[in-house]
Amino acid sequence: MREILSNKLIRKLVLLFADAALVNLAALLALEIRFDFYITGSNIEYKIAFIDHFVIYTGIVLVIFYLFGLYRSLWRYASINEMMSIALAALWSNIATYITFLLLDVNMPRSFYIINMFTMAAFVGGLRFSYRVLRRIEMGKLQTNKLNRPLSKVLIIGAGEAGVMTAKELLRTPDMNKVLVGFVDDDSNKIGKKINGIPIVADISSGVKFLDDVDEIILAMPSITHKRRKEIIEIYKDSGVKMKILPGIYELIDGQVDIKKIRDVDIEDLLGRDSIALDNTKIAEDIKNKIVIVTGGGGSIGSELCRQIAGFSPKLLIIFDIYENSVYDIQNELKSKYPTLPLKVLIGSVRDVNRLDEIFLKYRPQLVFHAAAHKHVPLMEDSPFEAIKNNTVGTKNISEIAGKYEVQRFVLISTDKAVNPTNIMGASKRLAELVIQDMNKKYSTEYVAVRFGNVLGSNGSVIPLFKKQIEKGGPITVTHPDIIRYFMTIPEAVQLVLQAGSMAKGGEIFILDMGEPVKIVDLAEDLIRLSGFEPYEDINIEFTGLRPGEKLFEELLLAEEGILDTKHEKIFVGKPFDKDDDFTRKSLEGIIESTFEGNYSQLEQRIKFLIPSYRDKLEQKKA
Helix, strand or coil, X not given: CHHHHHHHHHXXXXXXXXXXXXXXXXXXXXXXXXXXXXXXXXXXXXXXXXXXXXXXXXXXXXXXXXXXXXXXXXXXXXXXXXXXXXXXXXXXXXXXXXXXXXXXXXXXXXXXXXXXXXXXXXXXXXXXHHHHHXXXXXXXXXXXXXXXXXXXXXXXXXXXXXXXXXXXHHHHCHHHCEXXXXXXXXXXXXXXXXXXXXXXXXXXXXHHHHCCCCCEEEECCCCCCHHHXXXXXXXXXXXXXXXXXXXXXXXXXXXXXXXXXXXXXXXXXXXXXXXXXXXXXXXXXXXXXXEEEEECCCCHXXXXXXXXXXXXXXXXXXXXXXXXXXXXXXXXXXXXXXCCCCEEEEECCCCCHHHHHHHHHHHCCCEEEECCCCCCHHHHHHCHHHHHHHHHHHHHHHXXXXXXCCCCEEEEEEEXXXXXCCCHHHHHHHHHHHHHHHHHHHCCCEEEEEEECEEECCCCCHHHHHHHHHHCCCCEEECCCCCEECEEEHHHHHHHHHHHHHHCCCCCEEEECCCCCEEHHHHHHHHHHHCCCCECCCECEEECCCCCCCCCCCCCCCCCCEEEECCXXXXXXXXXXXXXXXXXXXXXXXXXXXXXXXXXXXXXXXXXXXXXXXXXXXXXXXX
16 A cells, blocks of 8 residues: 555656646746747846746646646546646636736736746646557557457447547556447437547448447447337347447446446346336335335345335334345345444244234334245245245235234235236235235225236346356257246336335235236347357257246236226226125135145135136146
8 A cells, every 4th residue: 555655656746846847848938939939138037037936936836736636637537628627727827927926026028928828738738648648559559469369349339428438448448458440329420420530430220230340349328218228239139249338327437437337238238128207205205214124125026125225214124034144145235335224134934923923012113015925936836835824824924913013004015926826826926915905904004015027137037047048058948939928127126116105005906017028038039149149059949838837928917907097107006806805814714724734625726716717737737
């Protein structure tokens, strides 16, 4: 550290002495220019007067330079902004010198100060820009002598500010071993022009014609909409050229592009959507200074709930999960990001009524976000009783405890698989929805469910699985060529959960707008291409057949539910058929009884009795 500080100090001192010499040379040159390089006779007194007071002059100038930050800037980033600072510093240096010399009765021609402003700026600016030019020449030498590694030829999409900064960063980072060959842009007026000597070769739509001699594409348009980004990626994804992307504009710190932030284009860039407009004021009113508990807080959805809730300043955030490793990770993350956040991490299961009672008695949570659940369809088909115990009985346990301790609001995280379920996991979540609707009639607590489809990148989702299969060289396994799914990013899903929760009055099942469904085989093909391979040639796709309980497509609405709009364009309310309360409760009791008795055939019969749309294994085999 001392060595680094010492080097910085030496560099500043060298620059300081160089400036001291240059500003005096600039002043003497200004005098020469003023008198047409012929100073004789009476004019010599001006030169003598300046030399007699050069120490005062130098001190004034260096102080002004320091105040304008000329010794805080990095030479290698010298740019137009630096030049403007130098020009302003030169202006004020001469104004200050004029006033000082006037007070000291030092007589100098007024035109001297004007000429000196220009010579000073030229000398001082020239020093800094000369360093930058020499450094670029040196980097060019490094690039051409890089241990015989071939240079990667780069095309940048976007000739705006971010594209220019990306180009500059590539030049400043020779160890990346990349050379910029051109830009493409959506502004046709820019085509044929050059930026730093690099041509803008075409508009975006026709830029694919120039990819024969390109090894890499960088999309440097961070402020465009996700829809437009998706369109651009679609144009280039079949080119066989590796694509990278500069993330959103919020990641450009202090106007500098960090080359490390340029990442590979991912499937989320094709499937994700534009950011959601939220009523953060209403969400903040619901969460600020409240005691909030998140069950399953270490899972994909649960941990994101914790992240976003933490940003709304709860009085206490309780993370509850049975799996200690995952909650340990989110605990450390939140402590780092929110050092003053009141946080409690508790281990336990929603199956354990005594543990839940103990927690609610001690902490008295006001808001419950219930994300604890078994969610893997094939695994639950092999362990059906565990699905019911955790997803249905667990929900019954915690929702009853919430009612007992007069929790303000209880939000159940549900799934599209609860609609016309063809598997035990979906059935268990549909039963959980019925549980909380029944609890809404028994207690003052507002009980609601939020139903959505698959989330990108969650534990156990297809995308991480496909990535692992690609890393191994394939094949990618897809159950059926026609299978489709809805997808949403985890942050987007959680934002809408919080928004829906803030809109709740009790008893609703909120349904999130999942956008357009995606064909899984198309997703697999896109992921292969984005990884730099060709589907069915480099990486094969194999169809393995639908797994037990798996549908070709998921639904978000039951036939008997009528969908209603809400104030938010991406949130709807489905009002289920109002079943008889006694019938629902007795049916649930029978299902729970069959579960703990381990009677599977009876369990399926009782589920179908309560949920007529449930298709048991026998019906699926017949189909």
